[in-house]
Amino acid sequence: MPAKSSNQDAYLAKLPTDQRLELERLRKLILSAAPQAEECVSYGLPAFRLDGRMLVAMGATTKHCALYLMSSGIVKSQADFLDKYDTSTGTVRFSPGKGLPATLVRKLVKARMAENKALRKSGTSKRKK
Numbered sequence: 001m002p003a004k005s006s007n008q009d010a011y012l013a014k015l016p017t018d019q020r021l022e023l024e025r026l027r028k029l030i031l032s033a034a035p036q037a038e039e040c041v042s043y044g045l046p047a048f049r050l051d052g053r054m055l056v057a058m059g060a061t062t063k064h065c066a067l068y069l070m071s072s073g074i075v076k077s078q079a080d081f082l083d084k085y086d087t088s089t090g091t092v093r094f095s096p097g098k099g100l101p102a103t104l105v106r107k108l109v110k111a112r113m114a115e116n117k118a119l120r121k122s123g124t125s126k127r128k129k
Contacts, residue, residue: 008039008046011059018096019060026058026067029102033109053116056109064093067100067108074111081107 008027012020023046030048031037037048037055045068047057057068064086069075072089075082081104086093092108094100100108 007041011041011044011046015060016096019065022065022094022096022099023058023060025099026065026105029100029105030056030058030109033106034113050113050116051120053120055112055116060096065096065099066094067092067105069108069112071112071115074108074115078108078111 012023012027015023027039027046031039034048034050034055037050040047040049042049042054042057045057045059047068048055054070056070059066059068069090069092075087075090075092079087082092085100092100
């Protein structure tokens with residue numbers, strides 16, 4: 001696993017080629033689904049923030065890549081679409097070269113956006129770094 005990076009490009013540059021290419025593709029998909037999202041680094045991972053709230057993050061370990069949805073509710077509500085993937089609380093893991101389909105990434109990011117919007121409307125101040 002790469003050491004903590006000060007920015008997304010530095011994090012990606014440290015990865016093996018297959019993981020770097022997969023996460024660069026994921027980065028583009030996330031930004032196409034949420035073009036107003038701000039790129040940042042949170043907990044040492046490339047992350048995306050929208051309207052002051054964390055949206056999603058991504059990362060790689062020695063064995064897989066991951067999309068961190070930062071929400072167990074999204075993993076549960078999208079379970080039918082995620083049954084082919086290794087999931088845990090708020091995380092979808094996948095192999096480099098067998099990345100997440102673009103339509104699934106867009107669906108997950110849009111679901112997170114809707115969840116954050118609902119939290120904002122309810123006045124919940126739950127914010128993540």
